[in-house]
Amino acid sequence: MATAANQAGVFGGMNPTAYNASDPLILFIIQLVLILVVCRALHYPLSYLRQPRVIAEVIGGIVLGPSVMGHVPNFNATIFPTASMPIVTLVANLGLVFFLFLVGLELDLAMAWKNLQISGSVAALGMAIPFALGVGVSRGLYNQFHTEEATQQISFGLYALFVGVAMAITAFPVLARILTELKLLSTHVGTVVMSAGVLNDLIGWILLALTVALVNASSGIVVLYIFLVSCAWILVLFFLAKPGLRYVARKTGSFENGPTQFMMLTIFMLTVASAFLTDIIGVHPIFGGFLVGLVVPREHDFPKKVTEKMEDLVTLIFLPLYFALSGLKTNLGLLDNGVTWGYTIAIIVIALVSKVIGATAAARINKLLWRESFAVGVLMSCKGLVELIVLNVGLNAGILSERVFTMFVVMALVCTFVTTPVTKLVYPEWYQRKLALWRKGEISWDEMNTRSGTRAATEEGEEAEGEGVQVAEERKDEAAV
The missing domain is CATH 1.20.1530.20 (Na+/H+ antiporter like fold)
Structure with a gap:
């Protein structure tokens, strides 16, 4: 009877969240999609803080695990039953x-x-x-x-x-x-x-x-x-x-x-x-x-x-599957x-x-x-x-x-x-530009201590670079003529 219900699918009364050891694919797909959606949803705001994806994946696992969703009655027993976890672990470890x-x-x-x-x-x-x-x-x-x-x-x-x-x-x-x-x-x-x-x-x-x-x-x-x-x-x-x-x-x-x-x-x-x-x-x-x-x-x-x-x-x-497991x-x-x-x-x-x-x-x-x-x-x-x-x-x-x-x-x-x-904080972009200019000899060590000196030197460098490109283009045009 259970086999007939499974063959008829949800129209035959099958419960897609019920773990079936002989056909674990349906519950695995639910678990996989849920993990990926939650991890992606968390990564979106964290990406504005330039956080790597692994942060969202672990936090996603923690949210889905006993720390948060585990307090919802029967959530873990239904979506992540203990009997199904070896399949998830196998795929994640591979x-x-x-x-x-x-x-x-x-x-x-x-x-x-x-x-x-x-x-x-x-x-x-x-x-x-x-x-x-x-x-x-x-x-x-x-x-x-x-x-x-x-x-x-x-x-x-x-x-x-x-x-x-x-x-x-x-x-x-x-x-x-x-x-x-x-x-x-x-x-x-x-x-x-x-x-x-x-x-x-x-x-x-x-x-x-x-x-x-x-x-x-x-x-x-x-x-x-x-x-x-x-x-x-x-x-x-x-x-x-x-x-x-x-x-x-x-x-x-x-x-x-x-x-x-x-x-x-x-x-x-x-x-x-x-x-x-x-x-x-x-x-x-x-x-x-x-x-x-x-x-x-x-x-x-x-x-x-x-x-x-x-x-x-x-x-x-x-x-995401592996690190969400860590969170779980x-x-x-x-x-x-x-x-x-x-x-x-x-x-x-x-x-x-x-x-x-x-x-x-x-x-x-x-x-x-x-x-x-x-x-x-x-x-x-x-x-x-x-x-x-x-x-x-x-x-x-x-x-x-x-x-x-x-x-x-x-x-x-x-x-x-x-x-x-x-x-x-310790190595900001303005300091990186300043350091590059100092190593090229375009600013002195004293100017290294001021951001304004760096900004001025950077602008001068960009201006000189632009003038150099313009001169090169003019010479190229003259040569063509």
Whole structure:
């Protein structure tokens, strides 16, 4: 009878919100559309504040989750029943693997190597101080919350390692978009931040992989096996898969004409295979996707062409689903006492201030001006989606309880939210113009201290540039005659 009703659809009395394990598509479409609509609606006003989309996606999940809509009777039980969540999680995690592939594809290791001295020091000091303070605050978090429901009984050392990584990580993909939005990508500050962000991400993912492997391992010998197999797979990717991808790209004309269907299928299969391997050995599937992104050939602007093929589907459909899931798992009602809020504020302050101090000091040591150094420090404090991925890994691995997960989600939102406005405050456009004119020798250092001097110099420069263009055009006309 139920089958007949399902075949007849809503006209046969079928309830589209009722979860059916044999046909979960209908409820999944409702969930997907609802998440996308809510996230887009929230992103519209937040975009005027130049906030990245991930902020709206997480807040959308929080609104749809137990913190807000969960108070509406039967809302979560009807729209997001527990039995349906594995399907949503599966699709979101598949999208996450390909997003991490795109992150690896975006990383320019050559740029990081070229600016190794300054980017290395900014990444190192910008990670070391937050990591150390994160380890410090983890002692209180461990004593207070590590025995809560759904957490593994792990040692304090592993817990401290994870919290340190969560404090030290920088969101490279969000960082790139913020720099583009603020028109800083081609500036000296942008180059330093991008190079340091590459190194920060690499170190952060390595430490996270180590933490997950240690948590999943039952003994020291298992950790050794995980490490050896991981190293072997990395060597296979760099010394066999990378030349293989280059060969296929040349044979199919993908370098010259863009990736063919066969080329994209090859990349897709390698990404899935890498995710499968890293998952079954006890690391995490996202690392497999990330590694394949690193080994895709860089010739002929090939990464950009591959990104154009995949980016919209991943960032418009899969990522909102994943980060909305993070919001659905976030229950602000668990922050229900002074101790919990005290730890939350401490986490926010440590994550933000320590990152700014470390990266700023490193930039200043490398002879950047104070405002440039502060801009580097503030930008490196951006957490965003990478932080949320790290936190979800910790929650799923049983390292974090739901309460501590919520604390860190609040921290990630605050750190990401303040990045753009504070960067504009410490490194405004008028100062950037002033700095460019001073470095060209068009204004003196004394004029650097006044905005009026900068404005006058800018107007003179624009006037001279206009006169130069006019003279050039006149000469061009004379030559034509």
